[in-house]
Amino acid sequence: MQIFDLEKQGLRALNEQLHAQSTDTNQTSWEVINAKGSHSIAVGLDAPIAVTVKGSTGYYCGGMNKQATINVHGSVGPGAGENMMSGTIIVDGDASQYAGATGHGGLLVVKGNASSRCGISMKGIDIVVHGNIGHMSAFMAQSGNLVVLGDAGDALGDSCYEAHLFVRGKVKSLGADCEQKEMRAEHIAILKDLLERADANAKPEEFTRYGSARNLYNFDVDNAAAY
């Protein structure tokens, strides 16, 4: 286990050391202490390493992540896991605005609540929020799955494309061109897998699925298999 004191050693040194890890590194386990709300912790990683952050972080924690597993023992500021490609980020506390924005892949788990614009423009990432999400979440969401065990705020899924949105609780309002969808066996299977991986205690059957009504973009039914 490599222990890194962020206050003493600085952010640039941390990210340089983490970036220096390759696929076959021996230093697979890292712990970052004294996070104190710092920005850009563990951004741009590309190795199968595990990073534990003690304390809450600022902006963009785990942004652009590939392969790595990042566990934050605290809350995260705006843009956590922004544009992540693969790997896993687990936030024990809450997430601020636009968690998982534009994410292409991987799994982002928020054990508390996520704020506004969660999963905005998501492009393949899976996001599981144990609590509630704020307004304008999944705005223009293109692909991937957003799973919410609690409630969703205003304008869920506004102008969304083909992302799957699953909400167990209440939805304050749906955004433009977002509608309730039928829950089919394939969706139950997706949910079951994600809930297990996110250590979430909920049954897939308790959720309602939402998605695009496909009136706002040039959806062509002949291409349905591609979505």
Added chain:
Amino acid sequence: MCGIVGLFLKDTSLEPQLGTMLTDMLITMTDRGPDSAGIAIYGEEVAQTTKLTVQSANADRDFASLEADLSRAVDTPVSLSRKATHSVIHAPSAKANQIRQALRELRPDMRIMSTGDVMEIYKEVGLPEDVATRFDIRKMSGTHGIGHTRMATESAITTMGAHPFSTGPDQCLVHNGSLSNHNNLRRKLRREGIHIETENDTEVGAAYLSWKMQTGSSLGEALESSLEDLDGFFTFVVGTKDGFGVVRDPIACKPAVMAETDQYVAFGSEYRALVNLPNIENARVWEPEPATVYFWSH
């Protein structure tokens, strides 16, 4: 960007440290706005005494004989405590209006930053650390306070464009964001007879709240109606004689995080501003909801 910090103390034993705590919080937010900085501190009340904080671009000239000139003009002894470009005039409350009038005649170039029983406002161009040092903010005690560091977007970098803005006796406002209907609203408020000095958008926000309260709204009602009448982005933090409040626009893209313990309620544009507060590990930490007015008072 812009950075806001606010601290409302519940535990009176922390009051001597208010200036230091608020200064440290504001310095942490320096990279959110390097243009100007300001702090409003709510200090001790002296019975039947009003504080007027004044500012001068030519402080040596304007402050030199001000105490004697004012005392003579209002026929009552007033006292002056100077800090760099600012001075706080302590005068009998009954004479407050006369003092304002006398100041306009004696020192027409001088600006009145704030009036009230307890509030003092200090603001200047420069970094938070420099501004706080200049006005010796660390030594100030108080019940609550608000700080702001500005990244100018809507108007020039000047002392008068710095925050906090006074909205009335013992009331102030700081803002992160930008208002898009401030020109129209400024014209409307000027027609209503409200004095607005600068082209700054936040000053219009402050004047709007003042006008609402002058026409019968409570602060809470004024903040509620700001959600209807102000167009643009805003996270506002307001201070009053015995409390402080927070409101964010319905889109809420300007950041805000709050923390509450038995000892205090704290506001920061980022969590970083709060990390050195006592017992923050066990505080309730949350993001204020959009279009929701929060208020705490003693």
